[in-house]
Amino acid sequence: MENSLSNKPVRNYELECLKLIFSIFVFFSHSAFFIGPNTTVSLPPMLGSVSVQFFFIVSGMLMANSICRAKSDCLQPGKLAITYVLQRFKNLAWRLGSSLILFLFSMPIIYPKNEILVRLTSIFPELFMVNTAGIYEIRFNRPTWYISSMLIVMLPLSYLLYKKKDFTLNVLAPLTAILTLGYMYQVGQGQFITDKLMYGFIMGGMIRAICGLCFGICAYNIYKYITNTYNKNIRLLLTIAEILLYGIIFFTWFVVRDTRSIMSVMLLLPIAVAITFSEKSYVIGLFKYKWMKHFAPISLLIYLNHELSMEITAKIVENKSYKICILVSAVLTLVACLLSMLIVNIGKFLWEKKLKSILTKSDN
Secondary structure, three states, X not given: OOOOOOOOOOOOHHHHHHHHHHHHHHHHHHHHHHOOOOOOOOOOOOHHHHXXXXXXXXXXXXXXXXXXXXXXXXXXXXXXXXXXXXXXXXXHHHHHHHHHHHHHHHHHHHOOHHHHHHHHHOOHHHHOOOHHHOOOOXXXXXXXXXXXXXXXXXXXXXXXXXXXXXXXXXXXXXXXXXXXXHHHHHHOOOOOOOOOXXXXXXXXXHHHHHHHHHHHHHHHHHHHHHHHHOOHHHHHHHHHHHHHHHHHHHHHHHHHOOHHHHHHHOOOHHHHHHHHHXXXXXXXXXXXXXXXXHHHHHHHHHHHHHHHHHHHHHHHOOOOOHHHHHHHHHHHHHHHHHHHHHHHHHHHHHHHHHHHHHHOOOOO
16 A cells, blocks of 8 residues: 555655545445444445455556666566565555554453464464465454455566566556456456455455456556657546546446446556556646645555454444444544554654664674
């Protein structure tokens, strides 16, 4: 969800705004747990699945942008690939760690006593972000399956971008994106497959990551075509196209509400994201304010901390209406986000002022 590895000199606030919107969608998708038989609320189908597809597309696009713009020799593509993935993990590590700490301190509230030790001793796949490789189920923060899948799939994809850029950009990524989307459409009966199940030798979350990241690489190709062929005469056309594409996607998603139709318009999402990233339509003019730089950290905080708030809400609020549960969850998410920021700031301070010099000092 971070844009920090992109080589674009200025952050794209429109893209960051979309990330925030889709993070809020993920929040509401997980609120389905609170919908009872007498509740009149009806959430759009695949609210979380489509949002995560968007995140995968953006991540794949930024990965391709970063690697293809890097001026480094490719004599060691494997080393470059693992360095790239580790850097992505490093950029997320503080936020991931702070969210996990909040879960650990909240265990007495949300888990039975006889389950706490089991969860603690099975934490390591989740801690190292390899849980969606099939090693173990997610024991704490379930939305992090997206990050785990993203990091694992990025390793071979980044290697191929370093080693065989032309083949990966123009053959492998488009073909893989279409085939995996078609596979999910068939196996999932017209919708995204679940991330928790094994499909043959690979988990569903990994297949979704492969599909989304490859569509993100396709989005990068579209972005490059737009920037390479752009002239001021087509700016209005790009503006109309961007508005129309997002309009079709959201209309299908929120009004038509048919899963097969939603899967169909997923083919439009990489095109829309590419136009947004290019900053060549007039829409970008609405996203030029400096305060919008806070969209990115807020979206990540919401994504990483809303699960805990809903776990606590489920324990402390019983037999209440959906609106009450959502309100409590929103307040607790805000509190969790603030605590997460506090933990990160304290941790970084201690690292820079105390621990870094001690732990990184050489005996030589």
